Amino acid sequence: MTTSGRIFLIACLLALLAFAALACEPATGEHQPTDDGAYGDDSLVVDDGQPMAGGDATVFDRSASAFSHPAPNLTDESLALHERGRQLFNQVFSADSDAVFFGLGPMFNNTACVNCHAHNGRGMPTFDEDEGHSQALMKVAVPEDFGGVPDKPGGPLPVPGIGTQIQDHAIDGFVPDAKLTLAYHSRQVVYADGSTVELMRPDVTITPIAIDEFPEETMTSYRQGPPMHGLGLLEAIPTETIIAWSDPDDVDGDGISGKVNYQFSLDGEDLLIGRFGHKNSNPTLFQQTANAYAFDIGIGNQFFLDPMGNNDEIGEEEIELVAFFLATIGVPARTNLDDPKVIRGEDLFDDIGCVKCHISTVTTGEHPIAELSHQKIHPYTDLLLHDMGEGLANTKREFNAGGAEWRTPPLWGIGVTHTVLPDSGFLHDGRARTIEEAIMWHKGEALHSRELFRNMPKEDRDALLAFLNSL
Ligand code: HEC
Numbered sequence: 093m094t095t096s097g098r099i100f101l102i103a104c105l106l107a108l109l110a111f112a113a114l115a116c117e118p119a120t121g122e123h124q125p126t127d128d129g130a131y132g133d134d135s136l137v138v139d140d141g142q143p144m145a146g147g148d149a150t151v152f153d154r155s156a157s158a159f160s161h162p163a164p165n166l167t168d169e170s171l172a173l174h175e176r177g178r179q180l181f182n183q184v185f186s187a188d189s190d191a192v193f194f195g196l197g198p199m200f201n202n203t204a205c206v207n208c209h210a211h212n213g214r215g216m217p218t219f220d221e222d223e224g225h226s227q228a229l230m231k232v233a234v235p236e237d238f239g240g241v242p243d244k245p246g247g248p249l250p251v252p253g254i255g256t257q258i259q260d261h262a263i264d265g266f267v268p269d270a271k272l273t274l275a276y277h278s279r280q281v282v283y284a285d286g287s288t289v290e291l292m293r294p295d296v297t298i299t300p301i302a303i304d305e306f307p308e309e310t311m312t313s314y315r316q317g318p319p320m321h322g323l324g325l326l327e328a329i330p331t332e333t334i335i336a337w338s339d340p341d342d343v344d345g346d347g348i349s350g351k352v353n354y355q356f357s358l359d360g361e362d363l364l365i366g367r368f369g370h371k372n373s374n375p376t377l378f379q380q381t382a383n384a385y386a387f388d389i390g391i392g393n394q395f396f397l398d399p400m401g402n403n404d405e406i407g408e409e410e411i412e413l414v415a416f417f418l419a420t421i422g423v424p425a426r427t428n429l430d431d432p433k434v435i436r437g438e439d440l441f442d443d444i445g446c447v448k449c450h451i452s453t454v455t456t457g458e459h460p461i462a463e464l465s466h467q468k469i470h471p472y473t474d475l476l477l478h479d480m481g482e483g484l485a486n487t488k489r490e491f492n493a494g495g496a497e498w499r500t501p502p503l504w505g506i507g508v509t510h511t512v513l514p515d516s517g518f519l520h521d522g523r524a525r526t527i528e529e530a531i532m533w534h535k536g537e538a539l540h541s542r543e544l545f546r547n548m549p550k551e552d553r554d555a556l557l558a559f560l561n562s563l
């Protein structure tokens with residue numbers, strides 16, 4: 093299948109079964125410094141008085157471009173690689189064979205990385221025919237007893253004639269897999285003090301185009317793109333630290349398990365720990381990028397074929413540059429640290445157990461990008477999968493992750509989400525219009541925390557929200 097590409101790991105990962113360290117290749121690429129000078133902005137000078145959300149990779153900008161800065165500690169050489177990766181990330185692909193960036197599709201969801209991660213922030217959870225592209229993805233699979241061969245060992249089984257992701261757009265002369273339409277149902281939830289909040293639940297209708305009908309057994313999972321800042325620091329959290337945080341059998345009896353997802357390396361030979369994607373289904377930024385090119389844009393590469401079986405529409409060096417860019421985007425510093433309400437909110441966040449999954453502080457290990465190594469960071473995630481209850485569940489499994497299990501998203505920078513993209517939403521499918529709604533969707537392992545929040549007086553709820561908005 094598509095898994096025979098040579099191994100390349102941009103992060104130092106452990107072969108988990110053997111617990112043996114794999115060789116770590118530094119990111120390569122042409123080391124051509126640019127004299128772009130675009131990043132010499134004084135507003136990004138490090139201020140020791142602020143907790144450095146991303147360690148030395150923290151940036152001081154909470155405007156709409158908060159996620160658009162390279163980590164300020166990059167060397168000139170790294171900055172040049174970052175810049176080259178940024179250009180590729182922003183590159184729109186075309187079906188026109190005269191274009192430099194040619195090879196779009198023939199089936200695709202969108203035409204550029206940045207179109208689903210605008211301003212390096214999260215995507216919108218939308219399917220939009222009129223714009224010629226969609227920002228949300230609908231992943232699909234059939235159950236094991238249906239038959240078929242997974243793309244990757246242990247991975248999801250493709251829906252015959254479709255694959256594992258619905259491409260809802262196609263270039264001229266081809267048909268998309270299906271048309272996707274979105275509707276919302278609302279319901280009220282009530283706080284202990286009698287006030288209410290309205291929660292919106294999405295419902296996606298799949299109308300097949302490329303096949304007559306989807307098998308009845310088809311499992312689905314609808315998602316929006318997460319934001320892009322600080323991802324290299326997440327890649328640099330030591331594997332052993334994440335495993336130590338996990339408690340799959342809830343041995344400590346606190347109702348919170350937290351498990352790692354495992355999946356195969358690009359050559360299918362090693363089992364690695366997942367860190368990226370809402371179900372942790374990609375172990376490295378390199379793998380996530382190679383996968384996104386093939387499945388989201390239809391740009392086949394040696395690691396993942398596009399829907400037509402092409403494998404040569406983008407090279408390894410370009411994928412590495414994009415992964416380098418993603419790894420080195422800075423994290424916005426926190427704000428309003430002296431505000432008593434924020435201080436109170438932070439205490440509440442700890443007291444009601446939010447911090448058990450949204451772990452506040454960790455130190456990164458060795459990363460091939462030296463600037464990311466040994467940084468004390470405040471990502472507010474354990475990078476583990478948690479059962480979040482039926483309300484948030486999809487029907488599709490992904491490797492070790494069940495339908496109701498989602499990766500704890502990092503909360504750093506969450507306070508600028510609406511500054512970066514005003515209409516964007518929270519949770520894996522953007523259903524929550526506000527942070528408050530996102531909290532009220534927490535059930536499963538997070539039910540206890542959510543209930544403590546629901547029972548708080550309004551003043552405390554506001555303090556907790558003020559804290560989250562300070563991140
Ligand atoms: C059609 C929209 C779309 C396009 C185009 C797209 N993405 Fe994404 N991206 C998503 C969605 C949706 C997810 C969540 C996937 C999942 O949960 O498995 C995602 C996840 C990611 C993640 C994981 C982030 C995290 O916190 O786990 C990275 C990194 C990423 N995309 C980078 C890219 C790059 C690089 C490209 C271009 C090669 C790209 N994306 C193209 C929608 C898109």
Ligand code: HEC
Pocket residue numbers: 348370441444445446447448449450477478480484498499500501502503506517518519520521527530531534537538541542545560
């Ligand atoms: C059991 C682990 C767990 C606990 C406890 C928990 N969370 Fe979460 N949190 C998650 C997971 C997993 C998600 C992602 C769910 C999804 O995408 O459907 C999430 C999502 C969020 C989001 C949305 C983030 C985004 O980028 O869209 C916010 C905000 C949040 N949590 C805040 C809180 C607060 C505040 C508390 C305490 C009241 C809390 N969480 C307790 C695991 C947890």
